[in-house]
Ligand SMILES: O=C(O)CCC(=O)C(=O)O
């Protein structure tokens with residue numbers, strides 16, 4: 287049975303100019319009406335299906351970093367950060383100072399956004415040529431496989447970048463909560479950038495210089511339960527186009543998996559912690575030393591899962607290219623240089639799949 291639940295689009299946009307995505311049905315609505323059927327467009331090709339029941343060795347756990355020690359520039363903790371970015375591209379941070387109450391409030395407001403009736407959510411749908419608002423991203427053809435998820439993408443920081451036209455302001459205190467939350471994520475991000483700059487043998491504020499406005503794109507993900515989780519993906523394998531991403535996930539459901547040593551390793555939530563990952567821009571600046579690792583999200587048959595990804599993005603005109611301090615011993619750069627805005631456009635205008643960063647590798651690498 288085909289259930290029709292199209293996201294209607296707003297006509298005017300005044301958008302980011304990053305690209306667009308073909309409108310698709312709301313999965314949440316589809317599942318609300320019929321939670322047994324998994325339409326063909328969502329069924330992954332055999333080789334991409336998640337093997338839900340195949341156990342990955344439990345010994346694989348991503349590193350945990352104590353943020354309060356990084357804030358004191360603790361050398362041992364910096365070393366842990368360095369190897370986490372080299373070997374995993376992912377780590378969790380604890381003692382980050384973001385209040386538990388604020389985190390719970392943010393999760394609760396996210397849930398309230400997705401709880402709105404479809405016709406209300408559609409008032410905030412992505413514009414025809416824009417990626418801000420309610421809908422789905424990276425859908426470029428009617429044939430491609432779709433993610434088992436709905437999302438809101440909003441520019442959350444700095445304040446002048448907020449385009450309230452696409453914000454579900456009907457949700458009480460949503461705006462205030464995002465304002466508070468994004469200010470905190472900005473603080474945490476600055477501290478991580480400072481530590482990374484030192485590790486990359488630069489001045490503490492060197493990476494910050496590429497982020498004059500500390501732009502944060504916020505993607506709220508909603509993965510409805512799925513009666514056949516072994517056939518679908520909540521979000522397909524991809525790396526992030528950000529400098530770093532700070533992810534908040536549900537405490538009680540494992541969904542995120544990262545590609546590590548040829549396996550998909552689940553990231554077990556650590557209550558109160560954030561998952562941080564290296565994005566493509568940092569991989570390029572570090573000349574490939576820090577890894578922007580592919581990750582994906584799987585679904586389950588019991589419960590919907592939510593997450594909030596905050597993407598720290600370089601300034602549009604920032605140069606993304608290997609930094610002088612990170613060149614190979616023979617002075618070699620492994621990637622071409624590109625302006626960040628050109629990278630983002632290249633990234634957004636395609637199916638989210640694998641690592642677009644590879645297209646910037648210099649010949650012979
Ligand atoms: O929901 C997750 O765990 C992953 C989300 C993600 O990778 C993204 O939004 O880029």
Ligand SMILES: [Fe+2]
Pocket residue numbers: 524525526581595
């Ligand atoms: Fe991601």
